[in-house]
Amino acid sequence: MTIDSTTRPALTAPLALPSNRVTRFYRGGALLDRFRAGGTAGLAAATADEPGGTGGAPNADGQQPEDWLASTLRVWTPVGKALSDEGLSVVRVGDEELTLRELVQRRHPAAIGGAALVRVAGPTTGLLTKLLDTAQRLPVHCHPTRAFAERFLGSRWGKTEAWLVLGTRQIAGEEPPSIRLGFRRDVGRAELRGWIEDHDSAALLDAMHQRTVAPGDAWLVPAGIPHSIGAGVFLVELQEPTDFSIVAETAFPIAAEDAHLGMGWDVMVDAFDRSGLSEDALETLRQPAESGALGAADTTTSAKRERLLGAAAAPYFRAERFTLDTSGGTTRLPWPDTFVVGIATSGSGRVISSGGSMPVRAGNTFALPAAASTDATIECHESLEILFCLPPEPEALATTGWQSRDTAAGWRSGDTAANSQSGDEAPPS
Ligand SMILES: [Zn+2]
Numbered sequence: 001m002t003i004d005s006t007t008r009p010a011l012t013a014p015l016a017l018p019s020n021r022v023t024r025f026y027r028g029g030a031l032l033d034r035f036r037a038g039g040t041a042g043l044a045a046a047t048a049d050e051p052g053g054t055g056g057a058p059n060a061d062g063q064q065p066e067d068w069l070a071s072t073l074r075v076w077t078p079v080g081k082a083l084s085d086e087g088l089s090v091v092r093v094g095d096e097e098l099t100l101r102e103l104v105q106r107r108h109p110a111a112i113g114g115a116a117l118v119r120v121a122g123p124t125t126g127l128l129t130k131l132l133d134t135a136q137r138l139p140v141h142c143h144p145t146r147a148f149a150e151r152f153l154g155s156r157w158g159k160t161e162a163w164l165v166l167g168t169r170q171i172a173g174e175e176p177p178s179i180r181l182g183f184r185r186d187v188g189r190a191e192l193r194g195w196i197e198d199h200d201s202a203a204l205l206d207a208m209h210q211r212t213v214a215p216g217d218a219w220l221v222p223a224g225i226p227h228s229i230g231a232g233v234f235l236v237e238l239q240e241p242t243d244f245s246i247v248a249e250t251a252f253p254i255a256a257e258d259a260h261l262g263m264g265w266d267v268m269v270d271a272f273d274r275s276g277l278s279e280d281a282l283e284t285l286r287q288p289a290e291s292g293a294l295g296a297a298d299t300t301t302s303a304k305r306e307r308l309l310g311a312a313a314a315p316y317f318r319a320e321r322f323t324l325d326t327s328g329g330t331t332r333l334p335w336p337d338t339f340v341v342g343i344a345t346s347g348s349g350r351v352i353s354s355g356g357s358m359p360v361r362a363g364n365t366f367a368l369p370a371a372a373s374t375d376a377t378i379e380c381h382e383s384l385e386i387l388f389c390l391p392p393e394p395e396a397l398a399t400t401g402w403q404s405r406d407t408a409a410g411w412r413s414g415d416t417a418a419n420s421q422s423g424d425e426a427p428p429s
Pocket residue numbers: 141142143161227
């Protein structure tokens with residue numbers, strides 16, 4: 001891998017991630033506007049004063065309820081339609097503006113994605129992070145496992161995801177903010193297919209676990225498990241870098257062709273994990289925050305480090321929260337050679353790396369290229385809380401059926417359209 005000497009220094013500085021809103025078929029986004037304007041402190045008012053409006057205006061719900069952070073992938077494009085670049089994050093490196101996808105896939109894979117990850121997974125950041133705010137319940141859907149995605153969708157990435165709830169609001173006429181996750185009992189293949197084709201949402205929802213959610217809650221959503229985020233939930237979503245959703249409720253304004261990704265239900269009904277999840281098994285998907293160690297030499301302040309996702313998430317992604325409360329205090333970030341996405345949730349400060357620094361305040365988002373993560377520090381002005389989202393641990397990838405580049409020799413020629421919409425490398429042209 002050769003690194004262009006003129007742009008190399010810029011890759012050792014933090015990259016700003018401005019808003020990158022994406023059009024979806026469901027409404028939301030009011031809390032996202034508020035978060036961008038002032039972090040989590042700005043969300044409290046929304047519970048007392050529910051935003052209204054018809055979309056487009058600040059603090060109003062509309063058709064852009066998601067903000068994709070450090071995205072190397074496009075939104076799903078129906079089969080046969082022209083690819084759009086919606087979804088791709090654009091970053092400024094030196095004097096140049098270009099997509100993060102171009103930067104990591106074609107120009108500087110290791111400097112962006114990290115040498116260790118790129119060695120295992122190829123030129124990738126290994127991660128998609130979203131801010132997502134719902135004003136209506138999302139349809140029940142699932143995402144493919146890596147094995148399923150490789151077999152049917154031409155992507156080595158599936159889409160296990162995780163939810164970190166930042167805020168909630170009660171939407172008039174809707175249930176209290178909640179999530180649905182997994183079937184309560186074993187569901188037959190024909191039974192599920194019948195619910196899908198008969199648009200029987202009542203039967204589908206009745207078969208699922210439901211939990212109310214509050215800020216601070218975190219859930220792991222393994223690929224295959226059916227799920228739905230309820231109305232009034234604002235969260236950070238960490239995902240494997242694909243946009244494959246298999247939608248079981250086709251009464252929603254989503255074309256039948258898109259619901260099964262153009263593959264038909266004969267194939268796609270098997271993307272769902274139909275086995276019943278016990279109450280205990282469901283609880284293992286809830287992710288309690290755990291205190292993490294901070295070296296005394298690495299921090300000059302009473303910084304707090306918390307791991308937000310457990311070991312089961314490590315083959316897919318990691319998330320941590322750093323809280324600093326001493327003005328001028330600094331803390332060294334403990335992830336050398338790692339692509340890092342930062343979401344400042346409260347306070348203000350600076351992110352400092354060997355090639356530059358960037359002021360951050362609540363509601364800002366940024367990325368650290370792997371070349372900037374080594375010895376990066378954060379500095380606090382009075383108070384600062386940042387969520388850090390990280391790609392999978394490279395060693396942990398192999399534990400989940402990850403196809404190494406050697407064993408995936410036949411994979412590259414196997415697909416054209418689908419993997420241009422995943423965060424996997426583009427097929428050779
Ligand atoms: Zn999902």
